[in-house]
Structures are given as C-alpha cells and as structure tokens.
Amino acid sequence: MKKIESGTKFSSIDEIIKPRFAGKKVKLRGWVHRQRSGKKIAFIVLRDGTDILQCTAKKSELSEEKYEEFCNIKYESSIIVFGTLEKDDRAPNGYELHIENFEIIHLAETFPISKDQSEAFLLDIRHLWVRSQKLTQSARVKAKLMEGARNFFKKQGYLEVWPPIITGSSCEGGSTLFELDYFGKPAFLSQSAQLYLETLIFAHKKVFALTPSFRAEKSRTTRHLAEYWHLEAEAAFLDLNGIMDLEDELVTAMIHKVARDEKKSLISLGRKPKDLLEIKAPFERIRYDEAIDIINSKGVKIEWGEDFGTGHERALTKDLKSPIHVTHFPRQIKAFYMKTLDGKTAECNDLLAPEGFGEIIGSSQREEDIKIITENLLRDGSDIADYEWYLDLRRYGSVQHSGFGLGIERVMRWVCNLEHIRDTIAYPRVMNRSTP
C-alpha cells in the first residue's frame, strides 16, 4: 500500500461537480466504482463518499505502462487521480475528469459483488455492500432525518438525554426482551426508554432521546428489526392533543430537512422531494371507532376491540398522501401506562405513514392514577414490585404528561420508499442474522 504524502490538497467530488470548476485542475482520492477499458480510451467511475465521478484516461495522454496499469485496475481499488474537470454530457452526472496522472493506493482483489445478487448474498457480504449506492444514499437520508429531528427538538426546548440500555425490568411484556447475564443476575436490553424518560421530565420538563431498542420478537416481516433506533420524547403538562401536535411538527421538520438537503439520494431511491415538501403538520386525526368503519368499508373485516393487523393498516393508509393519526384504541389492548378518561378507551394514538407503509409512531398521554396503573399491571400479570420506582413518579409531584416513540427505520422505509426495512440500516439485525 502506498502512503499518501501529507500536505497534499484533495478535493471531494460533491464540491467540484459545479460549472465554475469546469476546466480546473483537481486531485481526488476514492474507490473505483466501475471500470471499463479499451485500446485507446479507458474509464473508471470514482466513488469518494460524497458522490461519483467518471474519470477518463486516454492512451495518447499517458505513458504505455501507465495506461496499461490503468486498464488493470480492479473494482474497489483505492486510487488517487489528478486531472482537469470538464463538463461532458456523455458522463453519468454531466462531468468527468480527464486524467493526467494517477496513483493506485491499493489494488483490490477481485470484488465478490457483481451484476446479479440475491438478498441473502448481499446480507452475507453486507460489510462490502454498505459501499453500494443504495445503502450509502439511505445512510445519508437517515443522517439528515436525525439532523432535522435534533434541530427541531432544540428549537422546542427539549433536552437530549441518555437513558440506560441495560435494564432490570421490562417496559411492556416480558416475552420480547433479550435477556443477558448481568454479573450473575438477569438483566435485559431495553425495548423502550419511555419509563426512564418519564422520570427525567420531573427534572427537565421536556426531554428526548435517541437509543437503540431491542425486540426479541420472532417476527419475520419487511418492517421489523430486532435492533432498531428509537426516537422518543416525553413532556410534562402535555395532553394527547399536545403530544400529537408535537409529533406532526417533528415529522414535518424531519422530512422537510431531507427533502431540502438530500434531493439526489431521495430521487435515486424513488421518492420525489417535492412530494415530501407538500406534507405538512397538522396531520388528519381519526378515532379508532371511525378507523374501524373505514377499514370495514374497504372490504377488510375488523371488529371493535381488535388491534390493527398489517392488512388493516394497509387498507386505511394505502391511498393516503400524508400520515394519519388513529386515536383512542380500546384500553384493553394497550399498555398499562396509558391514560383512560372514559374507562373504555386509552388516550393514545398511532401515527401511520401513508401509502400503506404503516405505523411509525406509538404515543399516549400517561396515566397518573396510581390505582389504575396498578390495576393494569395486574391485568398484564406483571410484578408490582418491579415497578415501585415507576409508581414513585405518581407520588412526588405527579403531573399530566405525554410522550411518544418513533421508529427511525420505519420512517426511513416510508421516506426512502423502500420495500424492506433492512435497507434502512447498515447492519440489520433480524431474527436469524447477527453477522456481519
């Protein structure tokens, strides 16, 4: 491997593929994304982490040996190229580099990924497939979504906090937790930071957190991960309508940020930025009862008291352009911490993404009545002793409060128009895969 001389000025592709750089000399370094060579002229498509650029080498402009070396460069070799940038409609993105000199940093072995690949194979060699256009674009979109979210929370006065990942008790139901050996005692990987965020609002009033959440559910679907990134917020003094307002503005801020700053990636993933910009808070809100009627009217059967399945969510959102809230689900099918006003329904809401993508947020106003919480815990067969610390929150300065959890990868799947949630994350953890 050759050392790169220190002090050398390199450009990045995204900053030079602009009209004002046409005719200018530039030095780039990156990886060979594509390579084609002939007798007199050869091409490589260079990828440098910011964009791709076609580079052209002519035999007449390089020495015989240099040209041959250029023709023998293999995919994914790392390389330094030097030359003049030109506008050229024959190049993939309208610009190309006319190579005057180049230096191979590392000549790659034959890259195992070629034209035809199966999903299973791409998961096996994920550590190399992360270099693909699809995964790099999706990664950029994700970063922008989070940037949009953080900006939004900051503006709203929410403090970012870091709850624990290892926990001693569950949040909702014990069967879906990953158990681990914690110095000889059982502990669990967190599946939601909610209960901890509830403790923290008494210190900070309004908090949010981005944490990994773990679900040991043996789900086999295109929208479940065993490890996913969970964006959760909790706010004191907020009721159900207040938290829904916040969710709508958050989601709007996130998708608008991406639509403005990551246009190319979105387009290439199959999502028009303009369509995202047309989606604006507040989103439509319907009650569970109305949703039941709508779903039934679309020919998909559901009875009052049933939770939504995939088919129900799809029927409800397939023809929508904007997300929609479904509120006030039956209390019996919802978690122990959700508030009830009428004893029958919960002050909760699910935010469903349009076009059939389904649930992206689960949210509720929290129950303050310690008796009802206890009742609910007993209903679920939980051990009250495990929740004493949580019940303390209702003993010392209890206030009305609400919060929600948003699945980043779920939002990603919708925003990037992706068939499978695994392409929203570099290393998807699903039921039967934990490597690479």
Next chain:
RNA sequence: GCAGGCAUAGCUUAGUUGGUAGAGCGGUCGGCUGUUAACCGGCAGGUCGCAGGUUCGAUCCCUGUUGCCUGCGCCA
C-alpha cells in the same frame, strides 16, 4: 411462533418424466469500442445444501435435517 417456498460453478440461474449437468455474469487470454455493470471469440471453474432410504443406478423420488426467502401474528 404459524403457513408456504427455495437450496445446481465465486454470483444469477436452466435442466434431467431417475442413467452424475448447460448458460449468463465474474475470472483468464485475445479482439473491438467515448464507454455507461457494452460487445465478440478461446480457456478454466460443479462430489447439484447435509444425512439416511427406495433403486441395478439418485442432483431428480421419499424421510429427516440445516440454511435462507416470502406471508401472517406481534410491535416502532
């Protein structure tokens, strides 16, 4: 967890109503080309997932097993 499907070269696959197999890509050698994972020709590359069974003979039929994929349930 339930239901269905698949497993043949490095990758993507065709095929054999049971007589041990072809192709494309990739590799390699050569030709051609301002190419867009281009095209043309030569060559190399396969104990047909694994273990049993039936059979003169199994990659093909049967049983088991493992891995993977899809759908459902569960959820974000």
